[in-house]
Amino acid sequence: MDRRRGETRQVRLRVNGQDHVLTVGGPAADVAVTHTLAHTLRETLGLTGTKVSCDRGACGSCTVLVGGEAKLSCSMLTVECDGLDITTVEGLADPVTGALDPLQQSFIDHTAFQCGYCTPGILMSAKALLLKNPRPTQADVQEALSGNFCRCITHYHVLEAVQAAVEAGAASATAPDSRRARR
Amino acid sequence: MSDEYRYIGKPTPRRDAPQIVTGSATFFGDLVVPGMLHAKVLRSPHPHALVTEIDVARARGLSGVKAVLTHADVPDWRAGTPRHLRVLDSTVRYVGDPVALVAATSEAVAEEALGLIDVSYELLPAVFDLDEALAEGAVQLYADSPGNVLRPGTRWFGPDCLTGLAIGDVEAGFAEAEVIVEGEASYAGLPNPLPPESPGVVAQWEEPDRVTLWLSTQAAHQEKMIIHAAFGRAVDVRTIGGACGGSYGSKFMSIQLIMQATALSRAARRPVRLGLTKEEHLAAFGLRIGSRVRAKVGLRRDGALTAISGEWLVDTGHYSLTTQAQVAVGCGEAQVALRCPNWDLRTKVVCTNRPASGIVRGFGGQELKACLLPILSRALAELDLDPFDFLRRNYVKPGDGYFWRDGRWYDYRGNDYTPAMDAGAEAFGWRERWKGWLRPTEVDGPLRTGVGVGVHGNVDIGESVSEAYVRLDPEGRATLYSSASEHGTGQPSNLLKMVAEVLQLPLERVTLTAADTAVTPYDMGPVGSRGTYAMGSAAIKAAEEARRQLLTLAAANLDAPPEELETRDGRVFRLGRADSGAAWMAIMGPERTIMGHGRFEPDFTLANCMMTFVEVRVDTETGGTELLRVVNATDAGRIIDPAGLENQLNGCLGSAGIDTALFEETIIDRTTGRVLNANLIDYKWRTFAHLPQMRNVVLETPVDSHRFHAIGVGEVSTAPGPAAVLMAVSNALGVPLAEYPVTPEKVLAAWKRAMDAQAGEATR
Numbered sequence A: 001m002d003r004r005r006g007e008t009r010q011v012r013l014r015v016n017g018q019d020h021v022l023t024v025g026g027p028a029a030d031v032a033v034t035h036t037l038a039h040t041l042r043e044t045l046g047l048t049g050t051k052v053s054c055d056r057g058a059c060g061s062c063t064v065l066v067g068g069e070a071k072l073s074c075s076m077l078t079v080e081c082d083g084l085d086i087t088t089v090e091g092l093a094d095p096v097t098g099a100l101d102p103l104q105q106s107f108i109d110h111t112a113f114q115c116g117y118c119t120p121g122i123l124m125s126a127k128a129l130l131l132k133n134p135r136p137t138q139a140d141v142q143e144a145l146s147g148n149f150c151r152c153i154t155h156y157h158v159l160e161a162v163q164a165a166v167e168a169g170a171a172s173a174t175a176p177d178s179r180r181a182r183r
Numbered sequence B: 001m002s003d004e005y006r007y008i009g010k011p012t013p014r015r016d017a018p019q020i021v022t023g024s025a026t027f028f029g030d031l032v033v034p035g036m037l038h039a040k041v042l043r044s045p046h047p048h049a050l051v052t053e054i055d056v057a058r059a060r061g062l063s064g065v066k067a068v069l070t071h072a073d074v075p076d077w078r079a080g081t082p083r084h085l086r087v088l089d090s091t092v093r094y095v096g097d098p099v100a101l102v103a104a105t106s107e108a109v110a111e112e113a114l115g116l117i118d119v120s121y122e123l124l125p126a127v128f129d130l131d132e133a134l135a136e137g138a139v140q141l142y143a144d145s146p147g148n149v150l151r152p153g154t155r156w157f158g159p160d161c162l163t164g165l166a167i168g169d170v171e172a173g174f175a176e177a178e179v180i181v182e183g184e185a186s187y188a189g190l191p192n193p194l195p196p197e198s199p200g201v202v203a204q205w206e207e208p209d210r211v212t213l214w215l216s217t218q219a220a221h222q223e224k225m226i227i228h229a230a231f232g233r234a235v236d237v238r239t240i241g242g243a244c245g246g247s248y249g250s251k252f253m254s255i256q257l258i259m260q261a262t263a264l265s266r267a268a269r270r271p272v273r274l275g276l277t278k279e280e281h282l283a284a285f286g287l288r289i290g291s292r293v294r295a296k297v298g299l300r301r302d303g304a305l306t307a308i309s310g311e312w313l314v315d316t317g318h319y320s321l322t323t324q325a326q327v328a329v330g331c332g333e334a335q336v337a338l339r340c341p342n343w344d345l346r347t348k349v350v351c352t353n354r355p356a357s358g359i360v361r362g363f364g365g366q367e368l369k370a371c372l373l374p375i376l377s378r379a380l381a382e383l384d385l386d387p388f389d390f391l392r393r394n395y396v397k398p399g400d401g402y403f404w405r406d407g408r409w410y411d412y413r414g415n416d417y418t419p420a421m422d423a424g425a426e427a428f429g430w431r432e433r434w435k436g437w438l439r440p441t442e443v444d445g446p447l448r449t450g451v452g453v454g455v456h457g458n459v460d461i462g463e464s465v466s467e468a469y470v471r472l473d474p475e476g477r478a479t480l481y482s483s484a485s486e487h488g489t490g491q492p493s494n495l496l497k498m499v500a501e502v503l504q505l506p507l508e509r510v511t512l513t514a515a516d517t518a519v520t521p522y523d524m525g526p527v528g529s530r531g532t533y534a535m536g537s538a539a540i541k542a543a544e545e546a547r548r549q550l551l552t553l554a555a556a557n558l559d560a561p562p563e564e565l566e567t568r569d570g571r572v573f574r575l576g577r578a579d580s581g582a583a584w585m586a587i588m589g590p591e592r593t594i595m596g597h598g599r600f601e602p603d604f605t606l607a608n609c610m611m612t613f614v615e616v617r618v619d620t621e622t623g624g625t626e627l628l629r630v631v632n633a634t635d636a637g638r639i640i641d642p643a644g645l646e647n648q649l650n651g652c653l654g655s656a657g658i659d660t661a662l663f664e665e666t667i668i669d670r671t672t673g674r675v676l677n678a679n680l681i682d683y684k685w686r687t688f689a690h691l692p693q694m695r696n697v698v699l700e701t702p703v704d705s706h707r708f709h710a711i712g713v714g715e716v717s718t719a720p721g722p723a724a725v726l727m728a729v730s731n732a733l734g735v736p737l738a739e740y741p742v743t744p745e746k747v748l749a750a751w752k753r754a755m756d757a758q759a760g761e762a763t764r
C-alpha cells in the first residue's frame, strides 16, 4: 500500500508491443508499490493468460519474457519494471494475422497440456530458450524448463512439442539470417 | 489403426487447445463476477483449542470491509461424514483451522482486517497420529465420535456399504496355506495432490434462499448434490463449473470454502470470491489419507492366496468428507487385484489434529494395495515366487467376482488382462531384469539397481449416474449438454468425438455447453476413470436418441422407413445413397430443434487394469533413489484419444502416483502441529530435469461397454507405481522396506541395518 498519498509517479511498460503508462500512488493509482508484475499484468492490464500458482518464485507458472529473457513475473515489482519490454503468452501469436507461434501450434498438435494451467509459463520458458538457442538438444530443453512445475506430468509431450517446433524451425530457417547468428 | 471410425482412436486436437496455448482459457482465477468482494480467512495457530473469545470490532470498522463472520454468526450448515464440518466452529482442530472470515473490497483490505481480529484460545492437547489418537484416554476431537473413530460406512453407498471384508473362512484358509506371513506397512507420508491452481469459489447469494456458485471443479452437478445436503436441503443451489487448473480429485475437498463463501455473500449481500493461497493450499487443504495396515497372509506354493486377515487404519486428519467411501472402494479394489477366497479385513477411520485427508486419485484402493503388497512380498519371498507371476495369476478374470462398495456381489464380465500384463513384462524385460527377492539387478559400487512391479484396477469406471442431452439444430450442428468440465483428461473433447461419430458430423460442428446445473443434466462427472464408459454412454445414448428422432422425422420426407435412412455431414439419405436425400434444414425446417436424452445407470461388472513396472537406482552413499524406467501396461478396450490417454498414463509419476513413494510428503512438526514444508520449494516435486524413460503399452481388446467398446484407465495409472517402487528399492538394497516415501534417510537407515547385519554374520 502506498502510504505517501498524493505522491505519484509513472511506470512505463511495453507489453506485447503496446505501451502502457501506469500511475503509482495517488487517488487514481493503477499500481501500488506492493504490486508484482504478475498482478499488474493480470489485474490491471487484464492479461490473465499469465498464471500465478505459488506467487513465490518457485513454480514458473508466471513466466513472461522481459527483453527476451524468461522471468518470473510474480517475483518482480511493477515499480521496478519501468521501461521494460515484456511479452506474455497473449503476445506469442502474430498481432496482425493472429497466426500462432510455431511453438503454440506444436503444443496443440502434440496435446502438450492436460489441465493447461502450467502451459503459458512453459510456453514462455521454451520461447526464451529458442530465442537464444534455436537448435537446443533435449537436455537443453529439460534444463530450460526445469523451473516449470507441471503437476499433471505433461513433460513428455512438452518435450516432443518443443523438439518438433525446433525441427520445423530448422527446416524452414534460412541459414544466414536465422537467429543462431545472435549467439 | 483401423479405419472403422471417423474420429474414435484418431488423433484430434483438444477442443480447448487454442484457448490454452493463447492464454485465453478461463480458469477459476480469471473469473470476475461484477461487484465481487474478496475473502480472507483467519486461521488458528494451535492444533487443538477452544475459541473462547473473538473481538472483530476493529476489523468491522476498517474501511472496505463488508462482512466479518465468526462461529457465533454463521448458519448451521454442516458437511462431512458424519456431518461434523461446519462453516466455522468454536473448536479448532488443526493449525490452520478457520476462525474468522472477512469479505472486503480487495484482498489487501481483507488481509489487513485479519490482523485486527483478536482471538483468545483455551488450548487442548492434540493427537498427531494413529497411535496417539487411538490411545486410551486420548483427547477427543468430536464428542460424538468416541475414541476418535468415525462412524464406519457412508450413506451414499447404501445401507450395506463395505466397511471391511468378511468373506469365507480365514481360519480354514490359513490351514491350507503353505506359508503364512504377518507384517505391517504404512503409506502415511500425506502427499498433497497439489493441483497448480489453488482451490477457490465465488458465491453469489440471492435472498431468500438461493445461491449461485462458480466452482473450480470438474463435476458441477455432483458438487451441487453435496452442497445442497450441507445446506440442510434448504437452499436452492446452482453450480457452474469450469476449467479447474488440475484437481486429481482434490478439488472436491472445497466444501468448507464453498460454505464459507456462501455465508459471506449472504452477510455482505455481494458476490464473494474465496481463493486459497498456495501456502493455504499446502497447509490447510486436502491431503492423501494416511494408511497403516497390519496383516496376515496365507499363500500356497502355486501362488494361490488362501487367506488375508488384518486391520487397515486410516488417518483422515481433522475431518472426513469421503474417507469411509475410500475405505469401501479400497476394499472392493483389493479383491479385484488379489483373488482370495477368505478375507477378514477390519478398518477404522481415525481423526487427528492435522489438515484433512480427502479425495485424491487412487481413492482408497491405492493406499490399501500399497500397504498389502509389501507384506505379501515377504510371503512371496519365502516361496521364491516371482511377483509378476503372482499378480498376473491373482488379477480378476472373467467368471470371478467381488463385493463392491455397496456390499453387493458382482460377477466380473470384462477382459482378461493377462495379455496386457504379458506385453508389459515383455516391453520392460521383466524376465531378464528380475533376479529374485531382495536381489539387485545390477551393482556398480555404491549404485544398486532394482526392479519392482505393481498392479491396480478399478470398478468405478461404471459407477453412479451420468446424463447428457444432445441437441440437433437444423443448420447441421449439434450441441452436447454435459455437466463435465475440463480437468486435464480431455474427456469433454472425447465426448464430442463420440457424439460426432454417432451423428457423423464434422467434429467442429459439435459443440459443448459449459457445465451449469441450471442448464446441464445430472452427471457424477469425470471422476475415477468413469469418463469414457459412464459419461461416454450417456453422451452416446443422447446422440442416438436425437438421431432416431431426426430419422423418424425424415422418414415422411424421404419416403422410407427410419431403419433405411442414415445421416452424414448434416444430411439424411437412404442407406448407401449419399448423393440423394435432404439437408437437416429441409427435414427439420428452420424452426425446430431436436433433443435427445441419454442416461447411464451404474454398472459394477467391468474393471480396468494397470500394471506398472519400475527400475530404480539407489545410491547407498547419499541415500538418493533415481527412477530410471517405467513401463505401464493396460488394455483400454478401444483408444478414444491416443494423446490424451498417453498423457494420463504419464501422470503415473507426479501429483498422486510414483512420486508419493519417492519424495512427496507433507511434513508436520510433532510438537506444534505445523506443516513445515508449505511452499513449493520445500514441498518436493518432479522437474523436467528428472524424467525416467517412460513407455506405455496399451492393448485394444474390445470390451462390452458401449458401442465403441472402450473403458477408462486414467485414474488408475497412479495406483500401482508406489508399491512397485518400494519393491524395487527393497530389491536394490536387499532389505525389505515397508514405509513410504523412501526418502534418503530411510534408505540410509535400511542400508546401515543391512551392513550391520552382514558384519554381525561375518563375526559370528
Ligand code: FES
Binding pocket: A051, A052, A053, A054, A055, A056, A057, A058, A059, A060, A061, A062, A063, A072, A073, A074, A075
Ligand atoms: S507463480 Fe511465479 S513462480 Fe510460481
Ligand code: FES
Binding pocket: A113, A114, A115, A116, A117, A118, A119, A149, A150, A151, A152, A153, A154, B196, B245, B246, B488
Ligand atoms: S498440464 Fe496440468 S500442470 Fe501441467
